[in-house]
Amino acid sequence: MAAVFLVTLYEYSPLFYITVVFVCFLVTSGLVLGCLTKGTPPTRINRKEPNVRGITLTPDCLEDCILTCYWGCSVQKLHEALQKHVYCFRIKTPQALEDALYSEYLYRQQYFIKKNDKEEKYCQLPEDAQVVDFGPVPRSRYPLIALLTLADEEDREIYDIVSTIRIYFKVTVFKV
Known part of the structure; x- marks a missing residue:
């Protein structure tokens, strides 16, 4: 018809x-x-952006995990690290990511997350950080990278997914 x-x-x-x-x-x-x-992307980390120098993340973990937040991570080094993850070795720990990044980030925070704990974690740049803005796209640094890894080494051998990386392209940093 x-x-x-x-x-x-x-x-x-x-x-x-x-x-x-x-x-x-x-x-x-x-x-x-x-x-x-x-729709929201399928992730285990939800976010709220407060009106100060940070972001609130709400992890939802089925096992004990470690949440590591990297502020101002080098775009080039992160892409190289992800290539290494695919072709050389799996990024299973925050230390493995930091080694692959060659410590090319401005600031790092880490939280231990208990199984089924849904408490919000507040990540923020320290007061003495000189960063006011990460600049327009394309930029040389991502504002925030959140890495969620399994805390227990034995769990890393059981599960296929042992880490999750979430890149936040837009995080407003206010000078207080």
Whole structure:
């Protein structure tokens, strides 16, 4: 039925036919993009951005974990570290990531997260940090990288997923 309508429409006016198809494409694209941006990404770390120099993270762990936050991590070094993770060795601990990054970050915070603990953790840059803004995209440093790893070494051998890295591209840092 739709094919007959489109053929009739094309015979009537090719320009009108092209316009109708283009409008249908725009509407469909808008709907698809709207559906994709409404959902939150599947992650184990939720965030709230307070109006001070930091961010609140809410981990949801099925085992005891370590949450490590890296402020001002080098984009290039992180990409190299992730390549090493894929081709050389798995990043199972915060120390393994730091070694792969060659300590190319400005500040680090670490929290021990108990199994099923949903308490918010507040990560912030220290008062003496001279960073006011990480600059516009493209930038040389990510504002915040959150690494969630299993705390128990035995658990790292049992599970396929032993670490999660979350990159925060937009974190507002206010000078107090």
